[in-house]
Amino acid sequence: MAEHEDTTDPKRGATIEDYFEEDRTFPPPEGLAAAALTADRSLFDRADADFEGFWADQARELAWFERFETVLEWDLPFAKWFGGGRLNVSYNCLDRHVEAGLGDRVAYYFEGEPGDTRTITYSELLEEVCKAANALHSLGVERGDRVAIYMPMIPELPVAMLACARIGAAHSVVFGGFSADALRGRIEDAEAKVLITADGGWRRGQPVALKANVDAALSGGAASIEHVLVVRRLGDAAPDTAMTDGRDVWWHDTVDGQPAHCPPEAMESEDLLFILYTSGTTAQPKGIMHTTGGYLTQVAFTHKYVFDIHADTDIYWCAADVGWVTGHSYIVYGPLANAATSVLYEGTLDHPGRDRWWSIIEAYKVSILYCAPTAIRTFMKWGTEHPTAHDLTSLRVLGSVGEPINPEAWIWYWTHIGGSRCPVVDTWWQTETGAIMISPLPGVTTLKPGSATFPLPGISAEVVDDAGVSIDRGGGYLTLSRPWPSMLRGIYGDTERYRETYWSRFEGKYFAGDGAKIDDEGYFWLLGRVDDVMNVSGHRVSTTEVESALVDHPTVAEAAVVGALDATTGQSIIAFVTLISGVEVDAEHGEALRKHVATKIGPIARPKTIIFTDDLPKTRSGKIMRRLLRDVAEGRDLGDTTTLADASVVEELRNRAAAQPGEE
Numbered sequence: 001m002a003e004h005e006d007t008t009d010p011k012r013g014a015t016i017e018d019y020f021e022e023d024r025t026f027p028p029p030e031g032l033a034a035a036a037l038t039a040d041r042s043l044f045d046r047a048d049a050d051f052e053g054f055w056a057d058q059a060r061e062l063a064w065f066e067r068f069e070t071v072l073e074w075d076l077p078f079a080k081w082f083g084g085g086r087l088n089v090s091y092n093c094l095d096r097h098v099e100a101g102l103g104d105r106v107a108y109y110f111e112g113e114p115g116d117t118r119t120i121t122y123s124e125l126l127e128e129v130c131k132a133a134n135a136l137h138s139l140g141v142e143r144g145d146r147v148a149i150y151m152p153m154i155p156e157l158p159v160a161m162l163a164c165a166r167i168g169a170a171h172s173v174v175f176g177g178f179s180a181d182a183l184r185g186r187i188e189d190a191e192a193k194v195l196i197t198a199d200g201g202w203r204r205g206q207p208v209a210l211k212a213n214v215d216a217a218l219s220g221g222a223a224s225i226e227h228v229l230v231v232r233r234l235g236d237a238a239p240d241t242a243m244t245d246g247r248d249v250w251w252h253d254t255v256d257g258q259p260a261h262c263p264p265e266a267m268e269s270e271d272l273l274f275i276l277y278t279s280g281t282t283a284q285p286k287g288i289m290h291t292t293g294g295y296l297t298q299v300a301f302t303h304k305y306v307f308d309i310h311a312d313t314d315i316y317w318c319a320a321d322v323g324w325v326t327g328h329s330y331i332v333y334g335p336l337a338n339a340a341t342s343v344l345y346e347g348t349l350d351h352p353g354r355d356r357w358w359s360i361i362e363a364y365k366v367s368i369l370y371c372a373p374t375a376i377r378t379f380m381k382w383g384t385e386h387p388t389a390h391d392l393t394s395l396r397v398l399g400s401v402g403e404p405i406n407p408e409a410w411i412w413y414w415t416h417i418g419g420s421r422c423p424v425v426d427t428w429w430q431t432e433t434g435a436i437m438i439s440p441l442p443g444v445t446t447l448k449p450g451s452a453t454f455p456l457p458g459i460s461a462e463v464v465d466d467a468g469v470s471i472d473r474g475g476g477y478l479t480l481s482r483p484w485p486s487m488l489r490g491i492y493g494d495t496e497r498y499r500e501t502y503w504s505r506f507e508g509k510y511f512a513g514d515g516a517k518i519d520d521e522g523y524f525w526l527l528g529r530v531d532d533v534m535n536v537s538g539h540r541v542s543t544t545e546v547e548s549a550l551v552d553h554p555t556v557a558e559a560a561v562v563g564a565l566d567a568t569t570g571q572s573i574i575a576f577v578t579l580i581s582g583v584e585v586d587a588e589h590g591e592a593l594r595k596h597v598a599t600k601i602g603p604i605a606r607p608k609t610i611i612f613t614d615d616l617p618k619t620r621s622g623k624i625m626r627r628l629l630r631d632v633a634e635g636r637d638l639g640d641t642t643t644l645a646d647a648s649v650v651e652e653l654r655n656r657a658a659a660q661p662g663e664e
């Protein structure tokens, strides 16, 4: 790979260069393929032949109060799916199954962090949702209103969302780990009328109060809120929960006594189902809007086929937080639309022990696990003794989402969690896409570790160069070239920002912000956010590829690389590395890792500095904060670190960076 050292390399200036090669392949396991919902190309063929007809077929799997008349009306960048149709999301997720005789099927096995459990069947969930919907009515919420939800991961959270959907109010779930300021800003932007919250939740064995944040958020503004509905989760562990007279009411006082019947509103297909805020490049978060018919169609379709859901036998567990889009689509709406049985877990990875997840899988006989690479790399760091202490043979499909999964983390997941028998589906998508877009189908796709493989049936993704020209091999920008049913319908209150953010970079195409490459066999490989791409001596090097090369070393559990300003090369590569537990750092270790990267992908990608650290700064949803690491690497002030999982990590990193001179 010596050619990459030569700055007259003809590839210089390429959109994003691709160096990393991975040639291990994993065809679908025979037994799984034999029983899979789909094991051939028929869905792809159908979608290729008639893209709208394909999505109309999927939409017809739902129950419509009124049939749709049109499939797609596309006025770039505004899409309308299933025009004329009327349906209700909570009816599709609940009543429909109860009417079909599945009322006794378990919808959720809830496990609280302290070990408390609740089993909730579809009929029970329907009753709870109806009562909550009636309670919302009693608090003045009407069709077309917005309701903010700020809760821990307890069953009342999906109940609250479904209750909103039932009466036609849009919800805006704000992740329970966000601050009072973040909550206030989101309530104000959406002009929410009611806020649903809890006294608090459990985290690492400690009660964490939430209501105090709510009071702080509401005291400084958020005047649209008329009532606050409060679930008593902590009870005696939060004795000081203050309730404001006339504004705040307890869930058990307001919901429990309501009638267990509430007719579902017949919503139009394009009515707003929810707003979910996601951070952007500016301080003001974007309120991503999702509507009813198209969203439910695509989440139900993808949940069913990507995880090969056999709803009568599978126990499915998505270990995300409902506060993120992954939880909306794959803890609440997708699984319930498919009448699946899910595990809902309140807590952290390591409470009371580092094997908490594996004990949950063993106890509930979980057959499908969907989680983030950050969790997998943490488990790698902790060692294999924790999973091997448990019986994980119930598992049959594993999923990954949220970040690129490095090939070695994939192999670890495959080997130590999946017992070398469970396909790993690496699913690429975004808050904006609403549902999975690029992913294997477990009974169909031959897997390559680290690749999200191919766009799903009905999805057309293209990698383009700087000029927007589609390329069929090599690295560039990931775009979506046709509308899809669960696409965002805009940014709440800001049409221009929607057009500008997603549709202005490449004409006629949605630009996702990610880099990707296509290999010789047409597989898609995500290369990280293009804002993070490094420019070393004129070579555009992807952070993901260098990170994967580092994680490929047997001692490395996790790595984050950033480009720091460099007088000679423009940028130089700085790597932050977390080793597997028990591995000692010695003087040669950094050099060994640099060499490993050079061998694996070429000398140009060799990190100049390697900083060893026990933890990396992550956002609350587990994504590595490269922007902040770049600031650390360049010795700048750190600015706002409140979205960090653990702010002390940054301080630690800064000290280490200062103490460690680069390789000269």
Ligand code: WTA
Pocket (backbone or CB within 6 Å): 278, 324, 325, 326, 400, 401, 402, 403, 404, 405, 426, 427, 428, 429, 430, 431, 432, 452, 512, 513, 514, 526, 528, 529, 621
């Ligand atoms: C990243 C989460 C690589 C990507 C569903 C995307 C991924 C952003 C993958 C969206 C994946 C998500 N491989 N990168 N399988 N999945 N990403 O909105 O950068 O929280 O643009 O949605 O996460 O994050 P969001």
